[in-house]
Amino acid sequence: MNLRTLQEDYIDLNPLQAGGRTVAETRLVVNSYADGYAGYDQYSGPFFQIPRKETALLHKQLNEFLGTDEIFFTHGVREAKVLLFQSILKDGDLIVIDGNAHFSTIAAASKLGLEIFSIKNSGSPDYKIDPRDYEAAILQLKKEHKKPKLLVLTQVDGNYGNLVDARKVTLIAKKYNIPLLLNSAYLAGRTRVNLAEIGADFIVISGHKSFGVPGHIGGLGVTQKWVDKIQDPSKEDKPWDLPARYLAIVGLYASLETTDKRVARWDDEVKKANWFVEKMESIGGIRLVGERPKQHDLILFDTPVLEKIALTKRKKGYFLADELKKVGIVGLRPGQTQQIRISTYGLTREQLDYVYKTFVGLVKEEKYGI
C-alpha cells in the first residue's frame, strides 16, 4: 500500500472528508493503540459502552459536551439509528422525518419495517425544512387516525448543508408528546450541540464526520429516561455482534482533548463559508443552492458555466476534476460539472482564494462567464 499524502499535497474540498481530518494529538494516541486488542490490556472487557476507569473522565466529558446522560457507541450514524429504532419502535410504527434526511435514515427505518412520513423541503433555490411543517404533519396524520412514534430531524443535511433550528422542532415534539431524534452527524463536533439545552430526546453523532476521528465511529446519545430502553447488543451474555470497537473509541476520546479549540473556530468557519460563496458567485454562472446566508461549511453550487465548458472537452465532465488536480485541488466528484459540492471547513482563506482564482482562470480562459 502506498502512504496516503493527499492532505499534505493538495487542497481538499471533499465535503465528506472535511470534518474528519485528524490533528496530530489524536493521531499520536491512536497510533500508540494500534496493536490488535490493544484496548484489552486490563482484561476488563472490551472498550465500549460501559465506561472504564481509564476513560471514565473522557466519557463524562463527551456526555457533558452533548448534554446527554449516556452515549452508546456504534460503527456509524446509520447503526446508531438502527440501535435506537430497534430499541423503541416496532414493525409498522410510523415516524416523521425531514425531506433532507440522509438515505441511511430511510435504510435504518426500512430495516425495522417502519412507516415513514417525509416532510418536503421548500424546493429551489433554498430547499429548506420549515420546523412548523412537523406540526402540520402531525395534524394531517391525526386526521388519518395515525400518530407518529418518533420525529427525526436532520440538523444539518449532507446535500445542501442547511441548518434547521432544532429548538423549534423540540417545542412541537413536546406539545404532542412525541420523542425527537436529532441527526447531528454534520454538526455536533464542529460546534457544541447540547441535547439537554435543546430539549430533545436523542442525538446521533459521527466521530469521522465532525469530530476529526480516525476510522469510523457513531454514537447514540440519550437522556436519562431512555437509558435503560436502549437494547445494546453488546450487553447480551453472548453478543453476536459488537458495536464500535476500541480503536475508533480511543480516537473519539482522544479527539475530545482538542474539541474546545475546534468548536471555538466555528463562527469563523461559517463566516468563511459565506465569504467563499460570495467570491464564487461573483465569477458568474456559479450559484449557491441551499439556504442563504449559509450557517454551515457544506456548500452546493449550481455550475452551468462549467457544464457548458465540459461540452467542449474530450473528457467531458471529467475535465474539471482533472484540471483542478493538476493545480493541486482535489475533492470534487469526478465527472460532475452541473453542480459541485464542497466544504470550506479547515481550509485557510488563502487556500480558498487560490481555489477561487483557479475557477476564475478556468472560466475566463474558456471565454464563458464574466
Added chain:
Amino acid sequence: MNLRTLQEDYIDLNPLQAGGRTVAETRLVVNSYADGYAGYDQYSGPFFQIPRKETALLHKQLNEFLGTDEIFFTHGVREAKVLLFQSILKDGDLIVIDGNAHFSTIAAASKLGLEIFSIKNSGSPDYKIDPRDYEAAILQLKKEHKKPKLLVLTQVDGNYGNLVDARKVTLIAKKYNIPLLLNSAYLAGRTRVNLAEIGADFIVISGHKSFGVPGHIGGLGVTQKWVDKIQDPSKEDKPWDLPARYLAIVGLYASLETTDKRVARWDDEVKKANWFVEKMESIGGIRLVGERPKQHDLILFDTPVLEKIALTKRKKGYFLADELKKVGIVGLRPGQTQQIRISTYGLTREQLDYVYKTFVGLVKEEKYGI
C-alpha cells in the same frame, strides 16, 4: 488519553494480544490513512467488499494466501459467522460444531435460531477434538432422522490452543456432502491456511487475532460456488449497516506486505512454545493443559503451586499479576492463579527465559514446588 507504551515497556504474555501486534510497516500505512473518510479519496465508494483498483492486487494476494475465491470483510469473526449463517441457513437448521468452539460461534448460531449439536472434547488433560467424531455425530443424528446443514470446525481453539487436522474433517464433510466452515481466527495469518488445499467450503479469519492488524477486522472467505450466495448487506441499495470499514481494511492489506516474513517463523514459534512448556513444567506444580506436544503458541497451564501461594497473600490471587508487573511482565488475567493462559508468540527465547526464571523465583522464594 495517555499514550499506550505497554508493548515497549513490558513482556506481554496476553494470549489475546499476541497475534495482533503490528509491525512498523503496517502502522506507517495505517497512520497515513488516519483521517476520517480517508478511504473515500477517489469517490469510488467505500473501502470494502468489491476490491478497488488501488487495492485489487492486495485483495488478490489475500485470496491466494487463503485459497479462497472471494473474501467478505466484517468487523470481526463473530460477524463473519453471522454473515455466513444468515446467508446459507435458516431458523431451526441444525449445525455440528466442536466442543472447543468460541462462544461467539454459539452466539452467532443463536441469533439465527439454529440448532446446535456439539462434539465433546476428550476431557482432561488433552481436551482434544477427534475428527472422527464428526462422522459419529452425523450417523447419530441420522438415526434421529436429522441432517446437519453445516459443520463448523475451530482449527485452533482459544482455550487450550489445540490444533485439529482440518483435512480429516473435510473428508467426512465431503463423504456426507455437508459444507464445512473452518474457524481459523487463531491460525490463518500466523501460518498459511489454504481453503482450496484443505478442501473445505468456508473460512473465517481475524486480522487483529492473527495478522497483526490494528483495530478489528474479520473476514469470511468462500469458494467460487458460494460467492453469490453470501448476502452481503453492503451490497443493498440502501444498506442499514456496513461491514468492516476502511481503516481496518487498509491495515489488513498493509499487513499482507509482511505476511511472508511472519509465516516463515511459524515452525520456530511452535518449537519455542514447546521449549517454554518444558521449562515451566520443570518448576513443579505447573502443568500443561491441552495437547502435547503443542502445535500452537496459546498455552494453558494448571498452576496449583501458584494457587497455594495465593492463599497466603493479603491480595489473594491478585498477588501474581501484581508481582509480575513489578518485574516487567504483564498479560495474566488479574486474580487468577489456579490456571494461567499465555502466549509465547513473538517473544524471544531470552524474554521467555526471563519469564521462566521469574516464576522459579516466585515459587522457590515461597518454598513451594521444587
